[in-house]
Amino acid sequence: MSETQLRTPFPQRAHAALGDAHLQEALTIATTKFIGLRKESFAGYPAGEALRDRARAIKEATLQRLDQHLERLADNIERLGGHVHWAATGDEARDIILRLCRDRGVRMAVKSKSMATEEIDLNEALEAAGVKPVETDLGEYIIQLAHEKPSHIIAPAIHKTKGQVADLFSKELGGRFEADPEVLTAVARKELRQKFLEADMGITGANFAVAETGTIVLVTNEGNGRMVTSLPRIHVAVMGMEKVIPTMTDLMIFLSILARSATGQKLSSYTTLVRGPRQPGEVEGPEELHLILMDNGRMRQVAGTLREALYCLRCGACLNVCPVYRQIGGHAYGYTYPGPIGILLTAMLEGTGAVKDLAHASSLCGACKDVCPVRIDIPRMLVELREQVDREKIAPWGERMLFGLARRAMASSALFRLGARLGRLAQRPFVRNGRLQGLPFFFGQWTRTRDLPPVAARTFSERWKDLERP
Amino acid sequence: MTTRAEFLSGLRREMAKTRGLFEARTAERPPDADLVFETVKRQMAERWPQALERFQAEFERVAGVFHRVVRAIAREKQASRVLSWHPDALGLDLRQSLGGEGLSVTLAPDDDPDGEARRLHREAAAEAEIGVTGTDWALAETGTLILVSGRGRPRSTSLLPTTHVAVFDRHQLLESLEQVGSMLEALHADPARRMSGAVINFITGPSRTADIELTLTRGVHGPKGVHAIFVEGR
Numbered sequence: 001m002s003e004t005q006l007r008t009p010f011p012q013r014a015h016a017a018l019g020d021a022h023l024q025e026a027l028t029i030a031t032t033k034f035i036g037l038r039k040e041s042f043a044g045y046p047a048g049e050a051l052r053d054r055a056r057a058i059k060e061a062t063l064q065r066l067d068q069h070l071e072r073l074a075d076n077i078e079r080l081g082g083h084v085h086w087a088a089t090g091d092e093a094r095d096i097i098l099r100l101c102r103d104r105g106v107r108m109a110v111k112s113k114s115m116a117t118e119e120i121d122l123n124e125a126l127e128a129a130g131v132k133p134v135e136t137d138l139g140e141y142i143i144q145l146a147h148e149k150p151s152h153i154i155a156p157a158i159h160k161t162k163g164q165v166a167d168l169f170s171k172e173l174g175g176r177f178e179a180d181p182e183v184l185t186a187v188a189r190k191e192l193r194q195k196f197l198e199a200d201m202g203i204t205g206a207n208f209a210v211a212e213t214g215t216i217v218l219v220t221n222e223g224n225g226r227m228v229t230s231l232p233r234i235h236v237a238v239m240g241m242e243k244v245i246p247t248m249t250d251l252m253i254f255l256s257i258l259a260r261s262a263t264g265q266k267l268s269s270y271t272t273l274v275r276g277p278r279q280p281g282e283v284e285g286p287e288e289l290h291l292i293l294m295d296n297g298r299m300r301q302v303a304g305t306l307r308e309a310l311y312c313l314r315c316g317a318c319l320n321v322c323p324v325y326r327q328i329g330g331h332a333y334g335y336t337y338p339g340p341i342g343i344l345l346t347a348m349l350e351g352t353g354a355v356k357d358l359a360h361a362s363s364l365c366g367a368c369k370d371v372c373p374v375r376i377d378i379p380r381m382l383v384e385l386r387e388q389v390d391r392e393k394i395a396p397w398g399e400r401m402l403f404g405l406a407r408r409a410m411a412s413s414a415l416f417r418l419g420a421r422l423g424r425l426a427q428r429p430f431v432r433n434g435r436l437q438g439l440p441f442f443f444g445q446w447t448r449t450r451d452l453p454p455v456a457a458r459t460f461s462e463r464w465k466d467l468e469r470p
Numbered sequence: 471m472t473t474r475a476e477f478l479s480g481l482r483r484e485m486a487k488t489r490g491l492f493e494a495r496t497a498e499r500p501p502d503a504d505l506v507f508e509t510v511k512r513q514m515a516e517r518w519p520q521a522l523e524r525f526q527a528e529f530e531r532v533a534g535v536f537h538r539v540v541r542a543i544a545r546e547k548q549a550s551r552v553l554s555w556h557p558d559a560l561g562l563d564l565r566q567s568l569g570g571e572g573l574s575v576t577l578a579p580d581d582d583p584d585g586e587a588r589r590l591h592r593e594a595a596a597e598a599e600i601g602v603t604g605t606d607w608a609l610a611e612t613g614t615l616i617l618v619s620g621r622g623r624p625r626s627t628s629l630l631p632t633t634h635v636a637v638f639d640r641h642q643l644l645e646s647l648e649q650v651g652s653m654l655e656a657l658h659a660d661p662a663r664r665m666s667g668a669v670i671n672f673i674t675g676p677s678r679t680a681d682i683e684l685t686l687t688r689g690v691h692g693p694k695g696v697h698a699i700f701v702e703g704r
Contacts, residue, residue: 270671
């Protein structure tokens with residue numbers, strides 16, 4: 001997201017997205033399809049519900065001993081000949097990679113899809129240091145050529161048509177390509193195959209890391225995760241510290257629900273378990289393996305209100321079902337992680353101030369919690385964030401005062417009755433056809449796009465009294 | 471730079487602040503990896519025919535092509551360059567069975583390769599049209615081929631060629647991800663069975679993407695086609 005876009009307030013970004021007819025259509029088609037695939041997949045998998053409970057318990061249990069699991073993971077990776085780096089901030093993670101590039105004479109780095117490297121704006125930093133970063137996930141490759149950011153965690157380029165991709169490839173790669181996904185995929189295959197063979201460094205994220213065996217786990221459909229970890233001479237994996245899980249037995253439970261939640265597949269095409277750099281006797285594989293364990297705001301949530309957001313597997317299921325995401329898409333959120341979970345992760349990484357508007361970009365309908373493979377209670381945390389925005393005086397003065405008054409009125413029955421009476425009087429000029437419409441001042445925000453039910457002529461307790469008389 | 475000690479003591483400070491957590495447990499691991507390994511082997515010695523049927527159905531569902539071949543490998547279509555795992559790792563020497571049929575067969579080295587050997591192998595892998603590998607486990611539940619890399623069994627044989635052919639027999643069949651978990655626990659626990667390479671790949675169908683307008687397209691970076699050959703009577 002560019003600086004200019006971020007300076008645009010969220011309501012304007014959302015409004016612009018709502019006016020983009022093409023984006024609206026693409027979002028509807030994509031999210032509806034993903035919802036259907038996920039639903040079908042779990043419908044044919046009766047064990048799925050219990051596995052989700054187990055997966056949730058594993059995440060919680062792991063968090064309760066996170067220090068020990070991280071130590072175990074680091075020990076095992078080092079035992080296998082890998083290097084472990086500890087990064088308190090995104091800046092530090094970037095510096096570690098840049099230093100490696102400098103020391104090892106790296107000129108080109110191929111990347112497989114990774115939200116953790118998006119989170120730290122790694123590509124910009126690499127370019128500034130004279131290292132060419134090449135995204136190799138097809139969707140990521142497309143948006144890198146277009147100088148954009150991903151709009152969906154697992155389908156980064158859903159906002160682009162095949163016509164737009166054909167024009168982009170023709171312009172950037174030289175040639176004239178037909179607007180046919182088959183043709184365009186073949187073009188990317190050829191172009192990127194060469195990059196895989198030339199690159200000095202492969203950069204990945206990590207879907208999981210198994211502490212007990214020192215294994216980094218990558219899940220992809222295209223096979224780029226395999227390329228990146230097989231061909232270049234250095235492999236660097238960047239991982240949020242919460243991604244560690246204890247054992248292979250635990251891993252199987254996560255694998256059984258991850259792809260089902262994301263794309264409706266039983267397993268993604270490739271699950272790659274990487275255990276150290278190239279071992280003796282192997283003809284391929286990197287000479288060096290580096291794992292960067294990143295805090296970047298996560299640690300303070302271990303005991304914070306967003307603790308549960310540390311369970312997240314980054315499957316994207318909550319985006320697809322969110323009535324807000326389905327309307328505005330990923331870019332309007334303005335940060336690396338979009339959608340309901342994205343609001344929580346943005347608060348985690350950027351601080352509560354970053355989500356003063358976003359915390360309200362949810363109807364609290366609970367659909368996200370229903371589909372989350374580890375049943376993260378996203379609505380609860382959104383409400384807590386809203387409260388925090390108010391308590392920490394991040395919300396505008398007027399808003400805080402109004403909600404303060406509302407709180408007091410609701411806590412006292414006398415004030416509540418008085419409020420209802422005043423409301424009944426004040427609303428008179430705005431009630432048309434039994435609906436409240438076109439309110440003045442900033443109240444108008446509420447009625448601009450919808451009508452509200454008016455305050456009833458008699459309160460419930462007044463009517464109740466009537467009913468009690470025989 | 472943050473050191474391990476600083477990072478972990480910071481984490482412990484935060485962890486100490488947590489309270490009122492519900493009791494949660496990680497997954498129960500097999501108590502004795504060896505015992506489970508043997509039990510699964512024994513179960514599958516009886517149940518492999520059902521598992522094979524399930525594997526075929528699931529494998530075909532993910533666009534794999536299933537073959538049943540007695541003693542020999544069927545020759546692939548019009549391809550001329552074949553790259554194969556080393557005969558010791560594959561259990562077959564393809565030079566003998568395919569060499570006479572106008573196909574050039576390159577074998578992966580199984581000694582300790584030097585820089586030149588690595589370069590040559592990479593060239594052969596990049597040009598090969600068919601890559602032939604063995605299979606460590608064939609998972610029936612999802613139609614998945616599981617391959618462990620190592621000496622004579624390069625990780626790219628199943629990745630760089632346009633077509634991947636995996637050979638397996640009844641000894642490799644497993645029913646569930648849970649069994650795979652047990653086998654992986656055993657593989658990492660027992661030094662005698664310790665893997666020689668660094669990578670284990672779960673392969674479920676060909677390389678695929680839906681990144682352009684959600685249109686399913688095969689062969690993005692990896693193979694466009696995956697074939698499994700079940701060898702009977704081995």
